[in-house]
Amino acid sequence: MGLELSPEEYPHVTRDENMAEDLHGQTVMDPYRYLEDPDSEKTQQFVASQNSLTQKLLKQCTSRAKFQDLMRDLYNYPRYSCPQKEGKRYFWTYNSGLQAQAILQTQADLNEDPRILLDPNKLSDDGTVAFMSKSFTEDGSIMAYSLSSGGSDWRTIHFMTIAEDGSATELADKLENVKFSSMAWTHDGKGLFYNTYPKKAGAQPGALGTETDTNINQRLSFHVLGTAQEEDPVILAVPDCPEWMIGAQVTDDGSYLLLSISNGCQRQLPIQKFIDSFEASFSYVANIGTELILHTNLKAPRYRVIKVNLAQSDGPQGFLDVVPQHPRDLLQWAFALQGDNMVCCFLRDVHHVLQLHALTQDKLLQDIPLPGLGSIVSFSGNRKNLEFFFKFASFIEPGVIYRAELKSDTLLPTVFRRSLVKGFQPEDFEVRQEFAESKDGTKVPMFIFGKKSIQQNSRNPLLLYGYGGFNISLEPSFSVGRICFILAYGGIVVSTNLRGGGEYGLDWRAAGSMHNKQNVFDDFQACAEHVISQKYTCASKIISQGGSNGGLLVAACANQRPDLFGCVLAQVGVMDMLRFHLFTIGHAWMTDYGNPGKREDFELLYSYSPLHNVRQPREGIQYPAMLLLTGDHDDRVSPLHSLKLLAELQYSLTSTPGADQKNPLVARIEVRTGHGAGKPTEKVIAEAADMFAFAAEATSTDWIHCL
Template identity: 55%
Template sequence: MVKRALISLGAGVGISAMGAGVWLGLRNRVVAIPPLFKRKARPMITRPAALGAPQTGLVLSPKEYPIVRRDESVVDNLHGVKVADPYRFLEDPDSPETRAFVDAQNELTAKVLPQCETRENFKELFTSLYDYAKQGTPFKCGDRYYYFYNSGLQQQYVLYSQQNLDSPAKVLLDPNTLSKDGTIALKDTEFSEDGRLMAYQLSSGGSDWAWIQVMSISPDGEPNVLPDKLELVKFSSLAWTHDHKGFFYNRFPKGGKEGQELGTETNINTNQLLCYHKVGTPQSEDPIVWHTPAQPEWMTGASLSDDGRYVLLYVSEGCQPANRLFIVDTHELTERTPDGLIDWKAYDVNTGRKKLPVKKLVDNFDASYSYVANEGTTFYFKTNLKAPRYKIVKTDVARPTPPSSWQDLVPEHEKDVLKGALALKGDALVTRYLRDVRGELQLRSLSTGALQQEFELESVGSVTGVSGQRKESEFFFSFTSFVEPGATYRVDLSAPTGTKHVPTLFKRTELKVPHNPADYETKQVFVPSKDGTRIPMFITHKKGLKLDGSLPTLLYGYGGFNISLEPGFSATRLTFMRGYNGVYAQASIRGGGEYGVGWRDAGSLQHKQNCFDDFQACAEHLIAAGYASPATLTIQGGSNGGLLVAACANQRPDLYACVLGQVGVMDMLRFHKFTIGHAWQSDFGSPDKAKEFEYILPYSPLHNVRVPEGGSRQYPAVLLTTGDHDDRVVPLHSYKLIAELQHTLGGPESAQRNPLIIRIDVRSGHGAGKPTKKIIEEAADSFGFAAKCMRAKWVDAPLPKPDQPEAATPTPASANA
């Protein structure tokens, strides 16, 4: 099994009683507790914001907003609280009314964006900065090396292979040839142990739905696509058995409505199945080897131990950092085919002759466990059991014992967070840590866990990819920072034990246009939040800027799902800093994984308000420190970060000029009813439970839109963005919120002049696999809009024209080291 990455490559309120008959909301939004009703839930009453937002440089009359029907008859009684949902009809993505809504909103946005004079300047500079050769961390499978590569402006990354690191590269798979508009993307790949077969997932239009195909690879790297095609695949693992005959994968029993294009439906995703596919056979013959019918919302996955003997089965509930863990010893599988191979059909949960002999290692959701390596029956796992910053433990699976008795190999660090571990040949173990949100890389002994070496890394940045194999002595890693696209290094551990291993520069990424990272500075500050917790925030900008409160400033956050926001290069943000003398700030608020599970827990469930308090404290710091004023501050977030910025707009509109909310979760009372939304209850809680409803309602963006009581009595300018094929956070969240914003704040007597608009992209999803053209267009629209709102001036000089045309084919991976 190839280990390609330690991380992915490339966003409490108190409960108070309230009196009977108190009404919440404005302008026909009904949220009420009737008199004499025996209340089951007592959500805190949230008042409108005290002060409104500053008037921005972009003005839109409320008369311009489309007229959207409100169905006042739709009122839910949730635990004794009546909640109106007048835009529920927008939940049907295919209705004529929803399509008309999308057209009308896009038409309004198309009228507003041309008023943003620097939009074309941004697009031109961003295109130039984005047009550089991007290469992923190399990895080895079988006898060949592989890497992903984009020559600059290709719509999708291309997968290349090489016989060795100095030989010419060959195209193995080019997704750009699969569609005219570049919207078919390669989601995942998994190679057989001998490297002669590859299973790969493709998706269309940004949807989470995928299909799996298989190709054979000749010894000289020539691909041959096989007839196999597996459909209804979503959130799938891929794991080849070491006989090279087939692989495990996940699918769902069904997709959307009959005749409906997958990706636009809102059906809830349940009853995921783990199947085994034998290459060369139809999907209809694939046995279901594992499922959890008693718990339809659980998710499953499989992986193989490095020696191929054991199948590891994982079960997760929602997105909590915890899973159950089971193991199957393939030597105990007695059902065989005539040619001596395991007959997986015999273990089909519905039609098989035998039950799969599954051994339980962990049968609860007390902690997470991920496989690191094994030596025979001695297994090594990364876990957060009684270790919120993670540790590595070992156990003998031949004699299962409770996880609490497993031996610590690498104990939990007192401050640093263990983010990943990679076992290599012999006794080598590479570990990656976060130290105050900065990447660290170490070499340890697999047998003892002892630290042998810390690798020296450049400046403030992140380790963005690590690859290696258990049977090899080499590994690769990539490193990046806010203003450097990064570099990839190779480390050879074949030297004797005790030798200091120095990473060798394998390839440094260079922009095609003049760029000097030394012209920029990055500092990390720790901002006290409302409860005194110190929140880390990185601030990056050109050197020599005068901190007089006038600088266009972008504050970005996420704060959820144990995901860490680490330093990383973005051509979008570099364009903002370079084009406008902008300041980029990245806040590592609670809810993320920057300091381990405890940090995540402090921003989840009943503590979710901490995320908003943290983010608002960071905004206040940027203003107090002289970087920005409310009139020059934009906040941005996507997905859970879209929820973040929308909630902050409701709670403190006076702090911001502009809000960029991307594919956000906005209806916190119905999020769990669509596609995979049920899995987020581990972070948000369940609105179907009275106690959890009490802390969800007070921050739900859709249900807390109110005219500010004082000041300008208006909201910041708002640009929501979503895609019609987003089946992760379905677009109805953004549809309903923009309709509510325009209705509540855009009435005939309204003071609202800052625009409230939405950009709805077609054949676009949650973000993964988005074509380069769409990335550029959305960034130019979003940042051009924000710049106009902040009254930012374009300051960057025109770029010199390149002397040579773009190369049509890439150079070998090591040529530019």
């Protein structure tokens, strides 16, 4: 067991020693900047040679095929979304198990056989065209839906009519150059508000998703059915502030179009100003005439629900509490139903609590029981009905959908559908919640799960997962890949809840953002030290994993504490912290990272940027084995981040005099995939098998599962 690469086995990579620039008085080398161009011959040669090396290495991973077979076996279980009622029909997605993409189905009655409305598996040979989102007219007779190709964030919006019997007819309308878009119908069903970016001059058909151009000048447009997209009027644009983004939502009664603009706007049409400061966020829950019900963090870092009358309000001083900020729990969302009813979801020590509240007054109607420590992964309901659905999942619960209806004083949800995984017995597993003490004394929660009676013998392979950013909470969720890791290798999985996330509200987020970003890395390292001190594992058996902002996390921690990990799996990570804002949607991340153009932000970013902090570790300590994963159609975190870091790792750790790096430093660069959303099932399985087989070999971990 064990993987090794000698320096001469790595491909030769061109290094431009003359590529340097002065940033705030600091000379910064950037010898691999040419890898920022995905279409250059040098970049394509680099990708080909690196993939060839990685595939050669993966063939040495003895458990790779077995893991793939195990995961395919366990992944082959039915998965459902919550039924969503639109007009007189229900709509929901279904994957029988190994279908590349989930299909959209419909039924008028929950007891009748469903009818297939849209099967994206028929739209491409390789399963990489994915159904991403949908929006219905008020009566449910027309659906707008978006498709993505190859994992790109770019979308095309299509339309279909839906007859009373559930049969569908595609319309000729098609909207392109759509990204990060609203889809909001007027109540008469004649048109749709949506977002586009200006069309790039000379853009080739099918090339969207591989470009690195920054996404600026988003516009809100309005499409009237039956007309050409070129005729669509621009409702709102912000040309003086090209990085700002626009969201649009039509109120439940159809009376108002609510616009939410990131960082502000210049208005091109007469618009009533309601909130134009950036001190807080607001999201629409419901309205009763001119009275709006909003979910907000205004003067409430753990959020609250307020009401305000548009006709009378003179600003925030006119806001009245409907659900005040909880003294401890985070109010994640609120959803209005028919009448004076609202379902509220709270996060309490990183698990969900569900309650029914009055919509118009501060009144708790009842708690809604949940089956254990887990999360509500989806919810559906609307203002026209008393019926609602929610899907509950946990680390050991694949997914159970509950149905509830407000017909009596006591609300008791009943099981509507449950997903069962063949060969997986939840009662054989256990979940623990423990807290690590970070460098500054902060208690950092983590969930630890594995087979029952976890042996604390310091020898278990352990997967340590983290994110820590953008106000995102890592709640309990079910992962076939993680279950396979536990079964295949006798492993333990630890999901960490680091600062920077949203687990405890805005204060928790702020404590890991901007100039506090180092706290996130300290938290993750403290979690690693905790599981070692509690004898769950040892450093050489820890496999750190993170994606996107989590990819930045695990790469930065590998630089800072290479002795603390045996293997690093860094997926689609942000690795160049001095230039992230120059590509695709990177400028939007400055709210969490800071602006490299400002000296005070630059100094901090430079201090932890994975690309700029690769260094020879102290004598006797190597970098852990590292597998960087990215996709050629990732137009959110461009592949250039992983490519540049890979080149720097290989040069600094294997090509410099005295280098003693034997643990492999390689990348898996996949074609026709993006940041993760819409990835076909077989690609998900293949990627997991490659990751975990690599990690097992790198940490000298044996296969123990009997297929």
